[in-house]
Amino acid sequence: MTPRSNSELFERAKAAIPGGVNSPVRAFGSVGGTPRFLVSASGARVTDADGVDYVDLVGSWGPAILGHAQPDVVRAVQEAAARGLSFGASTPAETELAELVEARVTAHGMSPVEKVRLVSTGTEATMTAIRLARGFTGRELLVKFAGHYHGHSDGLLAQAGSGLATLALPGSAGVTEATAAQTLVVPYNDPEALRAVFAEHGENIAAVITEAAAANMGVLPPEPGFNAELTRIAHEHGALVILDEVLTGFRVHPAGYWGLSVSEGEMYVPDLFTFGKVIGGGMPLAALGGRADVMDHLAPLGPVYQAGTLSGNPVAVAAGIATLERATGEVYAHLNAVAATLATEVSEALSAAGVTHVVQRAGNLFSFVFAPTAPRTYAEAQAQEVFRYAPFFHAMLNAGVSLPPSVFEAWFVSAAHDEEALAVIRAALPAAARAAAEAVAP
Numbered sequence: 001m002t003p004r005s006n007s008e009l010f011e012r013a014k015a016a017i018p019g020g021v022n023s024p025v026r027a028f029g030s031v032g033g034t035p036r037f038l039v040s041a042s043g044a045r046v047t048d049a050d051g052v053d054y055v056d057l058v059g060s061w062g063p064a065i066l067g068h069a070q071p072d073v074v075r076a077v078q079e080a081a082a083r084g085l086s087f088g089a090s091t092p093a094e095t096e097l098a099e100l101v102e103a104r105v106t107a108h109g110m111s112p113v114e115k116v117r118l119v120s121t122g123t124e125a126t127m128t129a130i131r132l133a134r135g136f137t138g139r140e141l142l143v144k145f146a147g148h149y150h151g152h153s154d155g156l157l158a159q160a161g162s163g164l165a166t167l168a169l170p171g172s173a174g175v176t177e178a179t180a181a182q183t184l185v186v187p188y189n190d191p192e193a194l195r196a197v198f199a200e201h202g203e204n205i206a207a208v209i210t211e212a213a214a215a216n217m218g219v220l221p222p223e224p225g226f227n228a229e230l231t232r233i234a235h236e237h238g239a240l241v242i243l244d245e246v247l248t249g250f251r252v253h254p255a256g257y258w259g260l261s262v263s264e265g266e267m268y269v270p271d272l273f274t275f276g277k278v279i280g281g282g283m284p285l286a287a288l289g290g291r292a293d294v295m296d297h298l299a300p301l302g303p304v305y306q307a308g309t310l311s312g313n314p315v316a317v318a319a320g321i322a323t324l325e326r327a328t329g330e331v332y333a334h335l336n337a338v339a340a341t342l343a344t345e346v347s348e349a350l351s352a353a354g355v356t357h358v359v360q361r362a363g364n365l366f367s368f369v370f371a372p373t374a375p376r377t378y379a380e381a382q383a384q385e386v387f388r389y390a391p392f393f394h395a396m397l398n399a400g401v402s403l404p405p406s407v408f409e410a411w412f413v414s415a416a417h418d419e420e421a422l423a424v425i426r427a428a429l430p431a432a433a434r435a436a437a438e439a440v441a442p
């Protein structure tokens, strides 16, 4: 018999797929219970295999900025699919999307994304950006910050956020010591620690990679001036800066978190950017871009090899273009307003229930930390009362609100989150906040 309920589907999935999931955080490991198997989504809502509807604050972890199954995006995908799913050759639309990205990432007369290459996942984008930085500089070492997540390539899993934060893993088995030794991990928001690493290894550091605003250990924005300072330090030593905007890019501002921070007066020019999530509008698409002289080191012009059978896939590109074209100033204003309202209302509910917490925000991305003061580093983010999140999460889920199944993930709103969606969330909050208050330390 074909299984239908979430629990039957999970049992069957576990027999066929490790842990029953194709990406670890989906397994509900840190909140417990049965993951919902989703069968459809529309606007601000998702529907599971039991036929239950939820107001969704996961948004496919970011891509669903216009809401799920936005009709214009679906139409663009259908039309592209009808013309052919994949050619393994260049298409006119790839250039259109590259130009769209280059034109969007501008602020104060700066246009730091001069060339773009399309790939299929954020992991590929950061992996390629690092290889490119090494090929361009002729240096081997990479600096990353503790708690930042840049996808699952070998060199980037040390003290990484996202699923590794959720599962409390320091890194991954299967990464060789030689590879791990080439990544230097520095505490976030600590320019002194970064200076010390450069003082010791500066001549051999190819690049510093940083999330534009950290959002994979919960939202943990850079302190004012930190991105500019790290750029100054890296450039003083001839290293490149890779700004990872896979999560923040085209979500927090039309020109990404870089555009948001520059518009607020912080001046810095990263050498390379990585994009994902929103850029594909829900299809597998990501990109790296930046200085033309660096980007032109990629094959076929240069010696740094990168390729992909499905890179620039025409159906994914159609979804990306349709999404970016509709992510207008009006949409960002709506996202900012909804995020501000929600963050305030959740915080008020937690306060009313007596739950010690702080709200963390980076543009329209936000999350909550069960601690008395805002964390500045991964160690501080980990020190919170994590155990309060599972009962909060399940109370919200039972009341029809789907949150990220980990306290170490951002909440995502969309253009489709309207008053009706907010009302469902609002109604669910008091009981969920009480559940968080009553949670006992394990």
Ligand SMILES: *Cc1c(COP(=O)(O)O)cnc(C)c1O
Pocket: 120, 121, 122, 123, 124, 126, 149, 150, 151, 152, 211, 216, 244, 245, 246, 247, 248, 276, 277, 286
């Ligand atoms: C999601 C994410 C990635 C990895 O992207 P995938 O498409 O999941 O491979 C890389 N960097 C950041 C900042 C991300 O949030």
